[in-house]
Amino acid sequence: MCGISALFAKSSSIERELGGLLAGMLHQLVERGPDSAGVALYRDPVATGTKLSLLSSGDGVDWVGLAEAMGDPVGASSVVAEHGDHAVLRVEADADAARAWLAEHVADVAVIASGQAIELHKRAGLPTSLLDRCGIRALDATHGLGHTRMATESRVTTAGSHPFSTGEDLCLVHNGSLSNHNRLRRELRRQGVTFATENDSEVAAGYLMWRLREGDPLNAALEAALEDLDGFFTFAVGTRDGFAVLRDPIACKPAVMAETDDWVAMATEYRAIATLPGAADAVMWEPEPAKVYSWSRAEVAA
Amino acid sequence: MTMRPSATFDTPAIAEIQRAAREGMYAIRGFGAKRRVPHFDDLLFLGASISRYPLEGYREACGTDVALGTRHAARPLRLDIPVTIAGMSFGALSANAKQALGEGASKVGTSTTTGDGGMTPEERLASDKLVYQYLPSRYGMNPDDLRRADAIEIVVGQGAKPGGGGMLLGQKISERVAAMRDLPAGIDQRSACRHPDWTGPDDLEIKIQELREITDWQIPIYVKVGASRPYYDTALAVKAGADVVVLDGMQGGTAATQEVFIEHVGIPTLAAIPPAVEALQELGMHRSGVQLVVSGGIRTGADVAKAIALGADAVSVGVAALIALGDNSPELAEDYAAMGTAPGAYDAWHEGRDPAGISTQDPELAARLDPEAAAQRVANYLRVVTLEAQTIARACGKSHVHNLEPEDLVALTVESSAMARVPLVGTSWVPGASVDPARRTS
Amino acid sequence: MSTIETTAGTLNLDDLGLRGVNRTLQQAAAGEGFSLANPNGLHAIAAGLRAEVAVDVLGHAGYYCAGMNQRATVRVHGNAGVGLAENMMSGRVDVLGSAGQAAGATARGGLLVIHGDAAARCAISLKGAHVVVRGSVGHASAFMAQTGRLVVLGDAGPGLGDSIYETRVYVRGTVGELGADCVEKPMRDEHLDELAALLADAGVTDVSASDFRRYGSARQLYHWQHPDGAEDR
Numbered sequence: 001m002c003g004i005s006a007l008f009a010k011s012s013s014i015e016r017e018l019g020g021l022l023a024g025m026l027h028q029l030v031e032r033g034p035d036s037a038g039v040a041l042y043r044d045p046v047a048t049g050t051k052l053s054l055l056s057s058g059d060g061v062d063w064v065g066l067a068e069a070m071g072d073p074v075g076a077s078s079v080v081a082e083h084g085d086h087a088v089l090r091v092e093a094d095a096d097a098a099r100a101w102l103a104e105h106v107a108d109v110a111v112i113a114s115g116q117a118i119e120l121h122k123r124a125g126l127p128t129s130l131l132d133r134c135g136i137r138a139l140d141a142t143h144g145l146g147h148t149r150m151a152t153e154s155r156v157t158t159a160g161s162h163p164f165s166t167g168e169d170l171c172l173v174h175n176g177s178l179s180n181h182n183r184l185r186r187e188l189r190r191q192g193v194t195f196a197t198e199n200d201s202e203v204a205a206g207y208l209m210w211r212l213r214e215g216d217p218l219n220a221a222l223e224a225a226l227e228d229l230d231g232f233f234t235f236a237v238g239t240r241d242g243f244a245v246l247r248d249p250i251a252c253k254p255a256v257m258a259e260t261d262d263w264v265a266m267a268t269e270y271r272a273i274a275t276l277p278g279a280a281d282a283v284m285w286e287p288e289p290a291k292v293y294s295w296s297r298a299e300v301a302a
Numbered sequence: 303m304t305m306r307p308s309a310t311f312d313t314p315a316i317a318e319i320q321r322a323a324r325e326g327m328y329a330i331r332g333f334g335a336k337r338r339v340p341h342f343d344d345l346l347f348l349g350a351s352i353s354r355y356p357l358e359g360y361r362e363a364c365g366t367d368v369a370l371g372t373r374h375a376a377r378p379l380r381l382d383i384p385v386t387i388a389g390m391s392f393g394a395l396s397a398n399a400k401q402a403l404g405e406g407a408s409k410v411g412t413s414t415t416t417g418d419g420g421m422t423p424e425e426r427l428a429s430d431k432l433v434y435q436y437l438p439s440r441y442g443m444n445p446d447d448l449r450r451a452d453a454i455e456i457v458v459g460q461g462a463k464p465g466g467g468g469m470l471l472g473q474k475i476s477e478r479v480a481a482m483r484d485l486p487a488g489i490d491q492r493s494a495c496r497h498p499d500w501t502g503p504d505d506l507e508i509k510i511q512e513l514r515e516i517t518d519w520q521i522p523i524y525v526k527v528g529a530s531r532p533y534y535d536t537a538l539a540v541k542a543g544a545d546v547v548v549l550d551g552m553q554g555g556t557a558a559t560q561e562v563f564i565e566h567v568g569i570p571t572l573a574a575i576p577p578a579v580e581a582l583q584e585l586g587m588h589r590s591g592v593q594l595v596v597s598g599g600i601r602t603g604a605d606v607a608k609a610i611a612l613g614a615d616a617v618s619v620g621v622a623a624l625i626a627l628g629d630n631s632p633e634l635a636e637d638y639a640a641m642g643t644a645p646g647a648y649d650a651w652h653e654g655r656d657p658a659g660i661s662t663q664d665p666e667l668a669a670r671l672d673p674e675a676a677a678q679r680v681a682n683y684l685r686v687v688t689l690e691a692q693t694i695a696r697a698c699g700k701s702h703v704h705n706l707e708p709e710d711l712v713a714l715t716v717e718s719s720a721m722a723r724v725p726l727v728g729t730s731w732v733p734g735a736s737v738d739p740a741r742r743t744s
Numbered sequence: 745m746s747t748i749e750t751t752a753g754t755l756n757l758d759d760l761g762l763r764g765v766n767r768t769l770q771q772a773a774a775g776e777g778f779s780l781a782n783p784n785g786l787h788a789i790a791a792g793l794r795a796e797v798a799v800d801v802l803g804h805a806g807y808y809c810a811g812m813n814q815r816a817t818v819r820v821h822g823n824a825g826v827g828l829a830e831n832m833m834s835g836r837v838d839v840l841g842s843a844g845q846a847a848g849a850t851a852r853g854g855l856l857v858i859h860g861d862a863a864a865r866c867a868i869s870l871k872g873a874h875v876v877v878r879g880s881v882g883h884a885s886a887f888m889a890q891t892g893r894l895v896v897l898g899d900a901g902p903g904l905g906d907s908i909y910e911t912r913v914y915v916r917g918t919v920g921e922l923g924a925d926c927v928e929k930p931m932r933d934e935h936l937d938e939l940a941a942l943l944a945d946a947g948v949t950d951v952s953a954s955d956f957r958r959y960g961s962a963r964q965l966y967h968w969q970h971p972d973g974a975e976d977r
Contacts, residue, residue: 002504028785032504034541150504150541153534177502232501251864251883252501254826254845268504270825270844271785271806280803284823284842286863288901289883327968440850440869443831445792445812472967484852484871484890485909490968494888498868499808499827499846508787512808512827515766516792 002150002162002175003029004255005272006236006243008143008264008295014277018043019139023131025265025272026146030127032268033148036161037130038122040171040238043141045117049075049092053113053120053165054102055158056085061109063087074101080119083134085158086112088119095168110159110196115169117142117240122161142297145238147173154199164205167212169240174201175268176253179231204229208237222246222292234287236266242296251289258282264295329561330469332651332661334462334599334621335553339570341599342608344718345711346727349697357696364692365702368616370593371453371522371545374514378545379431379453379522381616382411383688384703385606387680388550388597388620389435389455389526391417393470393479394557394651395624396668397424398676399660402627404428405673406680410688415455415618418468418493420482421447428677433524436513438467439493441483449517453546455524456509458497458535461554461598464528464568468493469558473654476663503538510543524548529574529598530567536581540592548618549578551598555621557661558652571598571609573721576708579613589615589704603690610691611706612722619687626683627676628658754779754802762786772797774815785825790818793835807844810837813854829856832873845882848875851892857946864901867894870911876946884923886913886959895942897951905959913959914939916951927962 005025009015019041026037054063063082067089071077075092082088091098095114102109113120121134127148131137147162154160163171178184181200184207189195193206207228211221218237222244225235234253237244245266247255257266258273260282267273273282287293307313321329350356357364371378387407392400394417401424407414413431420442426432434451436443448454459465470479470491480487500509510523525539526548539547551571556564575596582588596609597618609617632645637657641650651661659671695703698710712727713719719726720733755765755778765780769790772778777798783789787806790799793816801809804822813832820828823841832851839847842860849865851873858866861879870889880898887903889911899917906923912935913926922928931954939953 031507150538152503152538153531175504251845252496254505256825256844269785269806270804270823271787274785274804280822285861286844286882289864440831440871443850444852445794445814445831445833448812486966489909489966494869498849498865498887499830505807505826508807508826512788512791512811515762515788516812518767518770519763 002173003032003148003268003272004173004175004234004236004266005029005146005268006144006173006238006245006266007276008243009141009262010260010264011262014262015142016140018141018144020137021263021276022141022144022146023137024275025267026127026131026148028272028275029146029148029268033150034126035151035156036122036124036149036158037127037147038120038149038161038163038173039130039134039136039144039146040113040118040120040163041136041139041141041144042117042169042238042240043119043139044080045240046090049090050095050098050114051080051116051119052089052091052095052098052111053118054087054089055110055112055122057108057110058085061085061087063089066106066109069105070098070101074098081121081134083121083123085123086121088121111165112159113163113165113171115240118165118169118171118238120163120165120171122147122158122163124156124158124161142241143238143243145171145173145236145243152177154197157197160197160199160202162201163238164199164202166205166208166237169238170208170212170218171238172201172205172208173236174204174233175255176233176248177231178204178229178233180229181231184228200231204233204235218244219292219294226290234268239294239296241298242294244292244294245287246292247287247289249290251287255287256284257287257293258284330471330558330652331561331564331649332555332557332559333564333649334555335565335568336649337565339553340572340715340718340721341553341570342572342605344572344714345608345722345724346714347604347607347611347694347698347710348712350699354699356699357701359693359696362696363701364696365704366688366692368593368704370595370616371524372593373522373545373587373591374519374543375453375522375545376518376520377452377522379413379433381413381431383684384610384614384616384691385600385684385687386412386433386595386616386618387414387623388554388618389415389417389433389457390555390557390620390624391419391441391468391470392422392425392482393417393419393441393474393663395660396662396671397422397478398668398671398673399624399627400425401428402671402673402676403623403680404432405677406623406626406684407431409677409681410684412684413452416451418457419470419479420444421450422482426450435526437493438495438497439483440498441485441493445516448513451521453522453524454513454517455526455548456506456513456544457526458506459526459528459530459550460556461528461550461552461568461571462556463559463563464530465495466559466563466567467495469652471558471652471654474652474661474663479663503542506539506542522546524595526550528552528554529569529571532569532574533577533581536578536594537585540582540585540587544592546593546595547578547582548595548597549574549614550618551596553599554597555624570721571596571600572612572718574598575609575612575614576721576723582613588613603687603692604694606687606691607694607703607706608711610703611710612708615704619684622683623680624660626680627660628671628679629656629660631658634658754781756781757784757786757789758782762788765789766791769793769797769799769816783820783822787825790816793818796835804841809839813837823860828858829854829873832856842879843877847877848873848894851875855945861898867892867911870894874942874945876942876948878948880917883920886911886926887923889913893938893942895939895946895956897948905961907965908959908961910961912938914942914956915959916956919957919959922959925962925965926959929958929960931956931958
């Protein structure tokens with residue numbers, strides 16, 4: 001039960017302000033989700049190697065020291081950003097090698113996202129605290145997703161905060177409540193998907209990861225989700241060059257989409273979109289049930 | 303040859319299979335769950351003796367008043383007794399019955415509640431304190447009535463059928479009922495189970511804000527849930543801004559629902575209270591912030607006292623109030639026999655042929671209920687259960703029923719001990735006392 | 745469409761807050777007019793009005809704009825969110841942009857005109873009001889609609905009129921798969937007259953009533969003991 005926002009820049013001026021604009025959208029959705037917040041920004045893609053978004057179960061991690069320690073075995077490594085219990089590191093190796101090294105050498109640090117462009121920040125507590133402490137407003141990005149959470153049946157923790165990673169440069173935010181996530185989690189575990197929480201949304205993310213791993217393109221994976229996930233959901237999925245939106249066939253949980261020459265946005269409530277420049281003149285609609293909407297940079301350029 | 307009936311396929315099970323095969327339709331009935339579930343009867347109070355001192359049972363004051371809706375409302379509902387009348391619709395009940403419930407409640411300084419059919423002028427007039435239910439169907443929903451109400455109860459669910467909507471069969475959709483609901487007369491009416499314009503706690507928060515704006519932040523807003531996951535539902539109702547949480551256990555009544563729903567969905571009232579109280583305590587809202595009203599199978603003053611001791615601020619009675627009105631009375635034995643039933647077993651409330659004139663819209667049958675006499679019976683009953691609750695509270699040394707606490711209780715069975723989270727009598731054992739919150743199921 | 749006289753001043757939601765603005769509107773006398781600045785998608789704007797006041801919302805509104813309206817004339821110069829004019833009793837609400845889901849939910853009287861599109865569940869559980877949508881409506885519109893009229897100049901999504909009672913639905917464009925128990929019905933003179941009057945009330949002058957098709961209840965779900973039990977899907 002939550003607030004979602006997604007913003008995709010179609011112009012360089014929006015890219016420069018994207019962190020601030022997304023933060024402004026999220027600020028409007030605080031009442032929908034006062035328990036925790038998260039933001040995924042797609043920015044500064046690395047030509048080689050991987051960006052890792054890391055989450056520690058403690059606050060006292062020496063991220064610079066960790067980067068140095070990783071640098072030797074997995075290639076040059078540097079800290080992109082650090083915010084107490086989480087940080088974004090850049091490594092020359094691929095994500096699997098970095099994950100393996102971390103699993104072997106560092107007990108309490110988890111990879112919450114990885115890819116060439118994604119940088120993921122999330123924490124329990126009021127969304128405004130995330131926006132302030134992580135300096136989201138000052139960051140540029142090509143696109144980003146944000147989430148504010150009102151926890152329903154799983155615990156309020158940073159690990160249980162959205163977005164959830166669904167693979168390289170992929171992440172998912174969810175508003176709603178799935179009704180078959182326990183059964184699905186058990187099946188996915190048998191398929192080798194790991195879960196850190198009892199959260200229903202993490203199951204949706206794990207499901208997408210599994211479908212993509214099996215070779216589905218994103219749209220096909222989302223269409224398969226319509227068959228396999230039961231309950232009420234509005235999803236926004238961030239991809240390397242865009243984002244996608246999907247609602248369940250009944251589509252009770254609210255969602256508004258809007259587009260101008262400069263941006264495409266999606267939010268749980270209109271008030272989040274109203275903060276964007278030119279919102280008053282945007283083309284606006286509510287996404288239809290059981291229909292995948294997606295945007296990518298390639299399409300915009302074409 | 304020996305006759306050996308099956309324990310699994312017992313007589314009722316066989317009869318139901320035969321009925322289903324014959325009629326091709328599931329069974330519908332009224333009343334509430336009839337199966338035996340762990341209940342307040344399985345708890346006992348520890349009266350005072352040497353370690354604790356009792357109050358004089360007939361003389362020393364023992365308060366029973368309660369204020370509901372102190373969190374946000376300018377005018378909280380102040381009741382003289384912690385026993386209220388639960389929501390029951392005009393439609394399910396006759397206008398006379400609704401009026402009698404209102405008058406009975408008013409005589410003892412407590413509230414009554416509308417139902418899934420709007421507010422009748424009779425019940426508003428008869429009720430000093432009237433709670434207006436705001437339901438998924440929105441039958442008869444009217445902002446003037448909303449402002450006329452003393453509190454608003456947003457109904458998310460009902461103990462007899464959490465996850466289900468209301469039902470009123472055509473026999474009871476008289477011209478007046480139909481007009482109040484904007485429906486054709488005589489149809490079988492099945493209400494929605496979700497509200498038409500919000501779903502989930504995040505949207506509920508916005509709905510509550512709208513209702514407060516329309517009523518100038520004057521009156522309390524309750525949220526009623528059927529007991530299934532009371533820990534989460536209570537926490538979310540509080541997060542969404544509710545003033546009062548109404549928690550209705552599976553023994554709660556209904557005028558008409560599928561039998562399979564009544565008997566197999568939801569959890570017993572006893573098991574529902576502790577998780578709800580735990581949620582309120584964790585949020586720092588118990589007693590002083592958000593009040594908890596419990597219903598579902600409350601019959602006696604002992605039930606009232608036990609519910610309060612477990613953490614409720616007040617209770618609601620529905621079935622018991624109907625019985626006080628005159629439902630299932632032995633005086634009607636002949637009428638019941640003619641219908642193939644008997645006093646104590648009559649549950650065909652959906653059929654509208656109630657010989658007591660309560661669950662009917664038939665003018666002749668409805669006229670059988672004398673609203674004044676029925677109101678007096680309701681008032682008498684409410685007075686008795688309050689006196690009983692006071693009797694127990696005084697024996698436990700309390701000058702107010704609200705000072706009853708779980709530590710005043712012990713359980714007779716392992717099941718009730720685990721559910722009520724009070725020790726098994728004669729031991730200090732509470733089964734399952736350290737449940738991992740992440741594994742919580744209720 | 746009748747023009748709204750905005751005689752009195754502008755109320756700024758940024759300065760007065762929702763409570764301040766709504767209290768002013770709720771206490772205003774018949775004939776007064778207001779413009780509301782900076783609505784910015786706030787919820788419950790102009791909810792619970794009771795007098796014949798005129799309100800112009802200068803921008804986009806959030807959930808439950810003009811909720812439970814009685815007598816007032818509210819015009820939103822933008823889009824409106826979920827539950828626009830829900831349970832309206834009387835008066836008139838115009839949205840110059842589009843409306844979110846459940847527009848006109850359970851509305852019992854008055855006229856709601858949506859100049860753009862309406863999303864899912866438009867006129868859900870309608871109880872007597874008239875709803876006119878110049879654009880299209882989303883899925884499950886007129887779900888369980890009881891009485892009143894829904895007029896759609898554009899298209900209607902799938903599930904139109906599912907479990908509908910006595911509401912009449914008029915659609916000019918295409919209709920997705922009809923909901924359970926909803927059927928197309930003949931347009932007789934009385935329907936053409938009724939629709940023409942509705943269009944005139946809504947200020948729609950560029951289309952003809954004869955361009956519409958009518959939908960309503962097959963009344964097969966009115967009684968529980970349906971021969972084949974088919975109502976319980």
